[in-house]
Amino acid sequence: MNTSSDPTVQPVPASVVEQVDAADVTLSNPKHAVISLGSNLGNRLETLQGAVDALEDTPGLRVKAVSPVYETEPWGVAPGSQPSYFNAVVLIKTTLPPDSLLERGHAIEEAFKRVRDERWGPRTIDVDIVAYQGIVSDDPRLTLPHPRAHERAFVLAPWHDIDPEAEVPGRGAVAELLSVVGRTGVLPRADLELRLPE
Numbered sequence: 001m002n003t004s005s006d007p008t009v010q011p012v013p014a015s016v017v018e019q020v021d022a023a024d025v026t027l028s029n030p031k032h033a034v035i036s037l038g039s040n041l042g043n044r045l046e047t048l049q050g051a052v053d054a055l056e057d058t059p060g061l062r063v064k065a066v067s068p069v070y071e072t073e074p075w076g077v078a079p080g081s082q083p084s085y086f087n088a089v090v091l092i093k094t095t096l097p098p099d100s101l102l103e104r105g106h107a108i109e110e111a112f113k114r115v116r117d118e119r120w121g122p123r124t125i126d127v128d129i130v131a132y133q134g135i136v137s138d139d140p141r142l143t144l145p146h147p148r149a150h151e152r153a154f155v156l157a158p159w160h161d162i163d164p165e166a167e168v169p170g171r172g173a174v175a176e177l178l179s180v181v182g183r184t185g186v187l188p189r190a191d192l193e194l195r196l197p198e
């Protein structure tokens, strides 16, 4: 929309206005976001629960739903080259803007002593931002939706469990993506449970 009377002023593309609006969180209008949690070192379930509790303890963030826990084959590396992961997906509402949410995710990874020594290496905890509202951005510091979420059953399957109508912004329905990717190497562990914080 061009409100300037100056003919040289270019209107801001609607897509940018929409995304600024989506990220323009204020206390009165919290935004929805989707977070993927993974752990394949240490006490994996305890660590996932600790990450969920840490998210809930974050000012301006409420955990709205926690998925079932999945035991999953390490993705992107040779089968059997790492311990299997426990994965889960968490739906949150937050007044934090995307970059602050990412910072919080990094702080939680540091709190659980995540060591980054190799790409896709084993880790105590991985906190990935899968989606933030409908934002689509190729900023390398925070790419939204997560650039590999649509091809990862360890993200799609738990996400589908807690939001069967979910869409990956710009990529389509989670249910459809999951039917394409399939569920190989992704096993629901109904014997394990993550508590939704009180």
Ligand SMILES: Nc1ncnc2c1ncn2[C@@H]1O[C@H](COP(=O)(O)OP(=O)(O)OP(=O)(O)O)[C@@H](O)[C@H]1O
Binding pocket: 102, 116, 119, 120, 121, 126, 127, 128, 129, 130, 139, 140, 141, 142, 143, 144, 145, 146, 147, 148
């Ligand atoms: N959607 C996102 N969620 C989390 N980190 C992101 C995202 N988009 C970009 N990044 C950036 O990627 C950097 C590397 O992230 P990380 O080391 O956790 O990758 P990874 O989780 O091992 O691999 P992958 O990105 O394939 O999940 C982070 O420091 C962060 O700045």
Ligand SMILES: Nc1nc2c(c(=O)[nH]1)N=C(CO)CN2
Binding pocket: 037, 038, 039, 072, 073, 074, 075, 076, 085, 087, 120, 126, 128, 154
């Ligand atoms: N099964 C599984 N594989 C992975 C995972 C993960 O969380 N689960 N995270 C990765 C980097 O984000 C790379 N590979």
